[in-house]
Amino acid sequence: MDWHLLFAQLLNGLQLGLLLFLLAAGLSLIFGIMDFINLSHGSFYMLGAFVCATVAAVSGSFFLAVLAAAAATFAAGALVERCIARKLYARGHLEQVLVTYGLILIFDELAHLVWGPAGAAIALPAALEGRVDIGGVGVPRYRLLIIMCGLLVAAGMYFLVTRSRLGMLIRAGASNRAMAAALGVNIDRLYLLVFAIGAALAGLAGALIAPLTEASIGMGGEIIIIAFVVVIVGGIGSVKGAFCAALLIGFIDTLGRAYLDDLLKLFLPGAAAETAAPALSAMSVYVLMACVLALKPRGLFAPAGAGVKT
């Protein structure tokens, strides 16, 4: 076995997992605290990527572009919460699905109008290009930066949720929002903040991935479904669950794509293995979800009392 390749794949898995965490952390809080099903969360991811591409092209500073993307998506999230989402908290999930689906159509079409159908690429600054040598493996410097950013945000979220006053309110809201409201928590402001922070995290993820994949219109829809799976597996409303599930799914997805055909070739003839492997690795994440749900229908780390609604 090629250990260098394995190491590189593990780093890729870590990178995917951390990106998924950025998306899933906000999503999980929005689902858990507001009991609001936000299908359009992927639109913030896309918006972040496009804003990052534009600001990077205009200002020339990638760092500034990432900050601008997070700020823009924070504002967009706050706007969506104020104008639309807020009116739907008390309504049924069905209505939330339809409205957020409508939001996706609008966001996608707006991106199409503003940035054109082609997508936008971002050139990396010279300082971030090239590779760093870790134990004999050349790791692209930029991937390392993504991983560092992801870990930093994860640590920040951990601190925010477990140590800060806002986090205390968030946890209170996640486990029993009626009680939190009764105890005088300003629920309106809390919801606005959580929604906007969630959107900003998604925007940050989009901005970070944009130099690797370039910003494109369908990008939100592709990754958001996996982020949903992360939220389900981790347990709706749990940031810790989102982190564990995101890493788990990041590794399974990456390693499945890389090694499943080799593994299958041990049991199957080569041609059959090469046909079956991509299909099986595409399914692997969902099979994991089904297994987790069969054992724990509320996910691995569901907060006590969250989402209790019949």
Added chain:
Amino acid sequence: MNGALRAFFKLRPKLPAKMFGRRAVLPAAALLLLAPPLLFFTGQDFYLDLLTRALILAIAALSLNLLVGCGGMVSLGHAAYIGIGAYSVGIPAHYGVHDGALHLALAVSLSAAFAFLTGAVCLRTRGLYFILITLAFSQMLYFTLVSIDAYGADDGLVITRRSSFPGLQLEHALVLYYCVFAALALFLFGMRRLMHARFGRVLLGCRHNRARMRALGFDAYRHQLACYVLSGAVCGVAGFFLGNFTDFVSPAMLDWTRSAELLFMVIIGGAGALFGPLVGAAVFLVLAELLSGITLHWHLLFGALLIALVLRGQLFTRG
């Protein structure tokens, strides 16, 4: 646009009730029976196509209505069954097998099997989880089909010959139309019987108060699973027709946005209303035609309309 919108709002609550009240059923059925030959022989193929598509989508929406309207289970993965039905035509046709009975049997049995396997997991959960999990399973199927190069991956398969039954050639646009019409009529009749049967009553009871139904001795899980499987199988038939109608199958057919469109049709027709899906499918197709005639970016208008309708509470007059 604003005036038209306001008119639509005013009209909307009366749509299913007035247009599809009992008295409207016969004229509507007569129209659907008699219009196609007229359209066909006057060369209005475009409208015949639109009508056929509307009826096929109505079958799919009807199956979702069984879940959402009767069972109260909001599934966001129903397009998966359209895909299974369509690929049940496409894959055998790819190997030169054009036997319609086999295609139909495959469509129904595979849809039912997929519904049974995924439903057994989905139905262990409620609310948000249920929506997300049905969505995830349909995307699983989507990505699986995308990754199989042998069946065209992203590009899908072209169906060179439609399913053939002894004495029935679906190649003819009118024959296909009347087959779809017959199937829809059959399913509408079955749905009506089901809603009034003990099974439908139990489902309705589970929807309103699951705990009480269980206390009364009904196995809610098994009833809901049966409903889920039935709904999947019916939607598989819609997929079978859609594959034959478009002469083409691709993973795009089971993209989750298709599922959202089906939900829209169910809701706009009134969830639980017998003829709602038919109205919903027609409204959806007409809206899509009208809006795409106004601008290339009609999704923008459609999205805004959708949000406006829901926020104003206009979509939920019947439950």
